[in-house]
Amino acid sequence: MIAESWKRSVASGVDAGQHGSRKISSEEDVNRRRQLSAQLREAAFQAFGRLAPHLKNANTILILADELGVIIDAIGDPAVMESGQDIHLEIGGVWSEGTIGTNGIGTALKTGQPTYVHAAEHFVEGVQAWTCAGVPIRDPIDQSVIGVVDLSGPPQIFREHNLALVMAAAREIEIALAEQQRRDRTLLLEAFLMSDHGRASDSVILLDKTGRIQFRRGLDDMLFSRPDKLAVGRKLLPEVEDVAGLDLGKILPPELKPRGLERLNFEGTYRGAALFLNSDPVRQTARQQPRRIKPRSGVAESEVVIVGTAPKMLDAIELAERAAAANVTVLIQGETGVGKELFARLVHSRVPGKDAPYVTVNCAAIARDLIGSDLFGYVEGAFTGAARGGRPGKFELADGGVLCLDEIGDMPIEMQPYLLRALEQRAVYRIGDSKRRPVDVRLVAMTNRDLRNEITNGKFRRDLFYRIGVVTIEVPPLRERGEDLLLLIEHFCHLFARETDRPPLQFTEEAIAHLRNYRWPGNVRELRNVVQRLFVLTTDSLVTGEDLPPEIRDDFSDRRAEDDSITNILSGNSGDLESIEACAIRRALVAEKGNLTRVAAVLGISRPTLYRKLKQYHIERR
Incomplete structure (x- = not known):
């Protein structure tokens, strides 16, 4: 990295004999640069504030630079900060690689990689009395480099592991940026919904x-x-x-x-x-028009066809296609059976290359002590029972393609740091081996859990959540997709008609009414199974209400009975306080469409209390 940076510095015509970098002379221009990076500075405020007391007498300074390499904030040892002014290592100083050659800030910006530049590794002679460690800060939305965190000081106090401190600070800033952007996006959406249009x-x-x-x-x-x-x-x-x-x-x-x-x-x-x-x-x-995704060679068409015209579904498809084009990690959330893997297949269909692999791992189906070797592989002798010659892990097998981690919410908390490191470094280390193995993998994670709740309960790491959730796709449940139900029935009828060499089924109005009224807890997967069952059990092509499974026929009457029960409770016909409380929670869930934050606010209780009540009364969020 240093050698390549020196070559670029020579090609850019950087004067290796200069004393230091240049500084923006106008105070107004410096303030303008800082104002343009106001969000970045706000995100870095807490991280810098937390580290400031430890740097006062540490003979180092911590620097925040923008995407052009202009220093916009700096804290640390006053004596070192004063010394840095001699080479314009101060607010307003320009430290891009094209200006001052190889250095922690400029080279990190140029390469997009953590960079450690020690003493004489600097291209310009005037700054070789310094050592610096720079780490790029990436925008949580598009992963573009928007700044650098740098730790600088005299060479004698520096070690390469100082880079780890700077990496931690950069990740903390990125997490704060993600929270900031989510908050701003929420306020923007609220402003839009409150407008006339x-x-x-x-x-x-x-x-x-x-x-x-x-x-x-x-x-x-x-x-x-x-x-x-x-x-x-x-x-x-x-x-x-x-x-x-x-x-x-x-x-x-x-x-x-x-x-x-x-x-x-x-x-x-x-x-x-x-x-x-x-x-x-x-x-x-x-x-x-229903969206049908063109499959890759060797993939059955039925595995990647996404049928639907519901706005929520089309928006999810559009977001998945944009995420695939941007080559970012994708988190797909949705209830069991909504078709999350179809979206993973959609991302895979957009990966360049004819033979890009598609590798899946079900995190809930692997024993806790085996998931590490399954993901990262192992070498011979790494543990008792290790295969001779070792074995590559799923990351290596997915190199150049897509690695799909299903039920990622079930990944053991102790394994999550290793997954985070593999994603950050784009490399893996097999168990029992110190050899770094680079991998080029697009990660698609899937879950039917609310990972934010898992974070609150200490079962999922916050930093991993933001790393895998660069783009989050919410796949809507079948009950929220309106007329898609009929499109899917038609699609499955034609699919099974071809498989069984029978004409497609026809449904009476009574049967359609039952299908519309059913809540479909198993979503699209359940609907597919119902249609397949009808092809097996019915001899006639006309399906009536009596041909449907009992749970579908009885669901509507059960819901009416439940509504009558709720009415009795609220009207005072039941003296059971717990029943009244459970009923109030259910009604609030329906009114707020499952948003637990708003439900807690409506009921006047905290979210932890609401979670406890949901568990106590066996109430499902949906």
Whole structure:
């Protein structure tokens, strides 16, 4: 890395004999650079504040630089900070590789990798009395490098393990950025929903204060020549609060047909803007067609067909395709049976290369003491029973393709740091071996659990959650997909008709009514099994209500009985206090659509108390 950096420094014409770097001379320009990185500085505030007391007499300084290598914050030993002014290692100093050659800040920015530069490894002679360790900070949305954390000081006090401290600080800043962006996105969505057009417009793009896309609805990427320009996280408009003064025709892609741009305020603060688009009959027709994903060679078509026209489903598909194009880790969340693996297959279908592998691991189906060897492999003699010659792990087998970790919420907490390290370093170490093995793997994680609750309960690491959840896809349950139910029945009927060499089934109105009223706790998988069962058990092609499984026929009457029971309790016909409490929780869950934060607020109890009550009364969140 150092040698390659020196070659770049020579090619850039950097003067190796200069005394130090240059500094932005205008105080106004320095403040402008700091203001442009206000979110980065805010995210770094707590990490820097926590480390500040330990650096006062440590003969080092901790530096925050922006994406151009300009120092925007610095803390540490006052004597070292004063000494750093001689070479402009201070706020306003420019430490890009093209300006000052090989150094911790500039080389980390250039390579996107943690960088340790010791003494004479610096290209410029005037800074060879220093040693620095720089780690890039990545944007949680698109993984672009937006800054660097650097620890600098005299060579005699530095060791390579100082890089670990800086890496920890960088990760803490990235986690704070992710929380910050989630909060800002929530406020932007609330501002949009509170506006006059929050529910009326079909095609809209929500932009944050910096002009980046945070949410989109009613857009089909297939209709744009450069759909990546409209991906969540991409900058579409300049950072400006006076949205009325923008000439949209000159800024936006020609395929977009803007109807208007509305400034969004919430709680008296500017949150961003909503870009409304004219409805296009072609676009609307495209959204109404079921989406069928083209499979890779060697993959059965039935494994990757995603059927549906529900808005939530189409939005999930669009997000999965954009995530695949961006080559980022993906977290797929949804109830059991909703078809999460289809989305993993969708990501795999977009991986370049004809023979890109697709490797799956069910974290819940492997013994706790075997999951490490299964993921990372092992060498001969690593443990009793290890195979002769060792064995590669799933990471190595998935090199160049997709590794799908199903039920990641069941991964043992003690294994999670090793998974995090493999993702961070893009390399694995087999058990019993110190050899680093680079891997190029796209990770897709799947779970039917609420990982935030798992974090609260100490069963899942927060840093791993943010690492795997760069893009989170929520696959909606079948009961929220409306007419998709009929499309899926038709799809499965044709599928099993081909397999059994029978004509497709036809359903009476009574049967359709029962199917519509059923709650489908097993989602699409349960529906598929029901249709397959009908092909096996029925001799006639016409399906009546009596042909359906008993749980589907009886579900509607059971729900009416439950509603009557609830009415009796609330009207005072039951003196059972626990029944009243359980009923209130169920009603709140329905009213708030399963959002536990809002349910707790409505009921006036804390979230931990709500979790305890749910367990006590055996109430399912859905």
